[in-house]
Amino acid sequence: MSITTTADASLPVSFRVAMAHVCSPVAVITAFDGDRPHGTTVSAFMSLSMEPPMVAIALDKNSELLGVIRAHGNFAVNVLGAHQSDVALAFARKGHDKFDGIGWATTQALPALDGAVVWMSCATENFVTGGDHTIIVGAVRHVVREESPPLTYHGRVFGTHSPILDAT
Template identity: 35%
Template sequence: MSSVTIDPARMRQVMGHFATGVTVITAVHDGEPVGMACQSFTSLSLEPAYISFAPALSSTTWPRIRAAHKFAVNILAADQQDVCRAMGRSGGDKFADVAWEKGANGAPLLGGSITWIEADVEHVLPGGDHEIVIGKVSALELPRDAEPLLFYKGAYAGLAG
């Protein structure tokens, strides 16, 4: 087995060429809404219905979402860059200017999102400087038909018509 060292900055640069959708993972912890922007999200299995995302070990929000055990994935629309920025910052009231409603599992469902997926934390696995979260889907909804918010090469992007 070869021992190759990959420069983290180069890894970020190369992986930035893979366009991703932008999500916000939300939950309620100690009676307060919590949320974090997340690009590392995917559908994992149809039967059973599982989804996955990978929060950084350095995240201060992820431990509160994990403790809540129930969460929602909000897939953002192209016109929700402000929501992404709010949920991507540290500290403060991230929900101050963000419309939301409580989902069936109690997690915040963000207004204007394309899709809401509610889930329970099923497994948490190690993944280097991240954890790999597998969630069992409990509910899903398509509240809005809109273009997605994408991230590509370190910036917001849209679909080419």
Template identity: 45%
Template sequence: MSAEIDDEVLQKSFRSAMGNVAAAVSVVTTFGDGEPMGSTVSAFASLSMEPPMLLVSLDNRSSLLAALRIESVVGVNVLAAHQDQIALRFARSGPDKFADIPWRPEDGAPALVDRHAWVAMAVTQLIEAGDHTLVLGRVEAADTYAHAPLTYWQRAFGTHKTF
């Protein structure tokens, strides 16, 4: 039988462990009342290849999450190595995140013109999971570009290096 673990200690240890996992950084976007909305996330993953599906994790307090419904179109703009300032902008709350950042509607969602990769998905399920909600979606379009990816590791931005 394991010893009782203090919740605060476990949360701190878990946060530290997850900080040691390198993750790609993306800006997840949708339209809310006809206006572009976006939020920075590092918790997204390929869920299925047949059919192509993606999973994105959004904070339950997210205004982006509040705008989503089943069949909403969501864009996942995987950021390029030079886009750390964009990641920081979309990580904060408030309006005007898209001000002076080139974007266009693409496949039904706001798409950043400059990016490492793009996936558009239609929401198929919203699953509450602790303080986040898992957004599962059917992939509608995907593309890649010739930029190195932006990654997040140990609370710092970086990129992948090939050996």
């Protein structure tokens, strides 16, 4: 392993480059504000606890969706399938038209995106400040899973997981 050290001034750039080498799932976090659905693409999503089932997500502290979740307390995690890079890009941009042309339905009183390989409804348990983001801890209330490869993000490009086959 080659270790490169960086001066303090270049640390943010080095950190960004290093994080591009970490493979992450691609998820769209969704919630309702009244009748209007909101959503945004995140790669900061993880399983937090099995007992009880909990997840953690991170949203920019200026995110409109963060305000919606703070006001209403519930959100959904839509883990995208390998075929959904266009959905990831649609929800990564700003604007109120992200759901235009995207298949979705209301499930458990939350927006569920068509084609997601995992969908979870969550009740907010806690908000934790983390730099320029807010970490939201959610208690998982309902899970739906499809047998399909997930969409991943690595090296600033979309991909998917391939198992390593043991040659022995």
